[in-house]
Amino acid sequence: TDRNTSVASYLRQVVFLTDGAIGNEQQLFDTITEMRGRSRIFMVGIGSAPNTYLMTRAAELGRGAFTHIGSVDQVEERMRGLFAKLENPAVTSLAAKFTEAKADVTPAILPDLYRDEPLVLAARIDHLAGSLEIKGRVGDRPWRVSLPLANAAEGAGLSKLWARRKITDAEIARTLRQLSPEDADHTVLALALEHQLV
Numbered sequence: 001t002d003r004n005t006s007v008a009s010y011l012r013q014v015v016f017l018t019d020g021a022i023g024n025e026q027q028l029f030d031t032i033t034e035m036r037g038r039s040r041i042f043m044v045g046i047g048s049a050p051n052t053y054l055m056t057r058a059a060e061l062g063r064g065a066f067t068h069i070g071s072v073d074q075v076e077e078r079m080r081g082l083f084a085k086l087e088n089p090a091v092t093s094l095a096a097k098f099t100e101a102k103a104d105v106t107p108a109i110l111p112d113l114y115r116d117e118p119l120v121l122a123a124r125i126d127h128l129a130g131s132l133e134i135k136g137r138v139g140d141r142p143w144r145v146s147l148p149l150a151n152a153a154e155g156a157g158l159s160k161l162w163a164r165r166k167i168t169d170a171e172i173a174r175t176l177r178q179l180s181p182e183d184a185d186h187t188v189l190a191l192a193l194e195h196q197l198v
Contacts (some may be wrong), residue, residue: 006165010085011112012039013086014062018055019047025054029175032061040064040112045077061171063111088115091136091143096121100130101149106165108172112136122162163195 014168022028032041041062043055046069059066065085067076091113096105105123111138113119123132127150135144167188174184 012037012043013064014039015082015086016041017042017046019045019050022054025051025057026175028054028058029061032058033176036062042067042086043131044069044082046072057172057175058090059169060107060109061175063109065111071125080149085114089111089113090115091138093158094119094134094136096123097126097133097135098123098130098149099133101125101127102164104166106162106169108169120161122158124126124159124162124163125149160195160197163191163197167191167197 026113039062041059042064043059043062043066045052045066048070050068052066052068055066055068066077067082069075089112094110094113096107096110101122103125105121107121110121111119132147132148133144134147135142137143170179170184170187170191173179174181179187
């Protein structure tokens with residue numbers, strides 16, 4: 001049992017290297033969604049014209065990241081950078097919750113937080129009250145922070161950032177078949193028109 005407990009606390013990281021010439025995109029997305037479990041999937045596309053849509057979407061569904069390597073000369077440098085990142089997950093299994101405000105948070109799937117790399121989440125809230133509670137795991141220990149909304153500063157352009165992220169969420173929901181293609185298109189169009197996005 002001790003061994004099983006310690007194995008369960010590990011974070012499995014899968015690195016998938018490809019030239020991106022994959023035709024059965026939806027089948028790959030379905031497989032990642034059904035079989036990922038607690039793993040994280042990092043896509044590495046090598047070559048001048050990888051399927052960026054495939055790579056980015058697979059990484060989002062796998063709660064990982066996409067690394068593009070344009071030429072073989074960059075392989076060592078880029079892969080060294082990726083492995084250095086994978087060795088330093090700061091906080092995993094992140095979740096965000098507003099205590100009082102009604103919030104529409106994006107991204108819908110929060111990735112892990114890595115050292116020296118920012119993680120941005122955006123939310124549309126009905127009023128500034130209560131706090132934002134963020135929790136996750138640092139190694140095998142629970143971690144939590146509370147950010148009071150009363151101290152929030154005004155900012156410009158945040159609504160466009162939120163809308164772009166919501167469009168990505170709608171596209172991912174279509175990929176996961178949580179939204180029909182028609183409903184996803186309607187959601188994307190409504191967000192783009194409301195926030196003047198092209």
